[in-house]
Amino acid sequence: MDKKTSIFLKKKFKEYYFRHIEAIESPSRIKEREFGYMTFDRIMIRHISFQNSGDMQARILKESPNSVYYSTSFYEEPSLPMHEKGWKGGDFTFDIDADTLSSPCRKDHDKWICRICGMQQVGIKPKKCPSCKGTRIHEINIACGICLDDAKNEAIKLQDILINDFGIQKANIDTFFSGSMGYHLSIANSDFAEANQAVRSDIVDYVSGQAFLPESLGVSRKSSYENMIDRFPSESEKGWRGRIARYLKDQQNREKHMDTQMILTELFQKVGYRKFKLAIEEAAKKSGATIDPAVTTDIHRILRLPGTLHGKTGLLKKRCKNLENFSPLDDAIAFGSDPIKVIVDDSPQFSLMEEQFGPFKSESIELPMMAAIYLLGQDMAKVDE
């Protein structure tokens, strides 16, 4: 990013924070959290702590950074180096990212650039550059309404598991649009605040449907049960057994009207244990939520602060009061429609506030502020001289 563009973005972020500083959410136990931020020169500052939300807001306003982060954990001394902080516990957090889902729209709007020969193309990043065979390929992900909807569906699946299986009240699950590609779910003050990495890791596998065994459905490699049908779950059963049953029922031809025990029995008898196991593993993965395991298991993580701007998009990390009705490309828009002239290098089509922009290629164009910042932040455009 050129100097002029970064100065421009910083100025715009400062103006925004000046008017909306109160909208930045203060995390609970603020004194015990670590904060960090990234400047527009891409320098990461960490191990900061604040006594209260006023101090936090003042610093954010003063620096107007590219991105602001807070630790999901709380510490004895949050500003000390990591190994001296004294971990006390942490919120339970989940991250869902559209770029980890294989939504079909990605081939239309994702973009990659080979860092070696400079070749660039719209589409999913190849393993090797087709031109120079190099593997240093930079990926630019642009989220569209379709893949953000897919991410939202994952978040809804996750909420469902947390509520029904973990007994967590919906009101206690803080759900946010991340400001770019997906959603963050966070649970404060749960039983799991002091859970170690092994516990968090097992919960990741639970919510994402990893390592589900056919034995949990009541059958094993050697089974030739006469009463197999009684062992299989019905759709109304609790936990993963019911979830698998509902998934398979959904997959079935609806005209057949078979109950799930019958579907499972037929499947087991037809394909045998090994293929049954594969089919069940697939069903579990599809019914689980696709999350980034590292965010949940890494207890030293810092996460974007709710109510702050995402440096790459100019969108807000925004609380979703009603996830089902939340529309990120409308509801998380921070900047208005004042026109600004930018030189766009190469941009796929994207849309904000139901208005479509692009594709653009090497052109100087006047865009509404929100669209200009969206491109400037991702280094796809620069401010016009």
Next chain:
Amino acid sequence: MISIDLGQEDLAKYPFLDEAGDYIKARDLSLVDISQPDFNRVIRRARQRVLQAIRSREVSGEMDTPEIEILSFPIALILVKAANLDHLISRYSHAEAIRVEKFLEDEREDLIVEIFRNILKINVILVTSKISFSKHNYKISIIDYLRRATRFHELQWKLINRTVDDGNVYLKSNELIRLIRQEIESKIQDKLKEMVVPQLPQSFIKTIQELSILSPPPPKLTGKVNISPDKYPPCVKAALDLLKKGENLPHYGRFLLTTYLVNIGESVDEIMSLYSRSPDFNERITKYQVEHIAGLKGGRVKYTCPSCRTLITHGFCFKTKECNKIRNPLQFGVKTNLKSNKKRK
């Protein structure tokens, strides 16, 4: 304190309970009294308890004369403590825990609930209705479950393979009991650690010497194990393969490869040379990261290799038959080596 009435048999089964201690106190016996011929059977049983721990790793339950079973427990503790061997302490605690586990498996439900609530501080709730195809007798909170179950590496203990509803995990009695073996073991170990050995009668000293001779220390695992790359675990091999092909190795693969090599004693330079083929190699950053993991920079903590479970979570497990039942890639060479050594003997 347990709020239901405990009989002599209950105390014999669970002699680590405070109530069993009170029972012995009320008898007002000294060690000198116990060393008299009248109590020969107590001493014999105490010696047998320790011997069973050494030989079969499991103490039997002898319920013909409950009193002997109660009295012999603290005597066995004295014998173990006085032998002053760390490995005997852990071996004995483990063997006694298995004995307790066997009794708990057939125990009445109300006593199980009491023992869990009072001794282990786990809120166990009796379940009356059937929630899945198999009958579960108990439920505990997910966090109480996971704190213990994550010690086990078999997949059936993973939360996803349990019956879970509304914040609780449903368990059969044998599962509930298996879950807390370690804690019973720790309870007994704690008792042993806190114990002060009193002045011992001569007859005890002979028994202690005999037990010490019969309890050799376990084979030691040496720190630096020379493992040739063809003996690396499949996940480490997969990471190396990706690097060799010049493909991008995901973060977790890098962490695994580096921690593994650091822990088997490879030098920072040797490890660095592997990464030099990586498409995004940056010597300065790589050097810092490798040194950080080796405990030479930053927090000065040498990182250990992630467990197999963690690797599964991060999608970097390439399990083969040879992995057998290892829990950590570092055990791959070591456990196999130990086994083949044994065979040769």
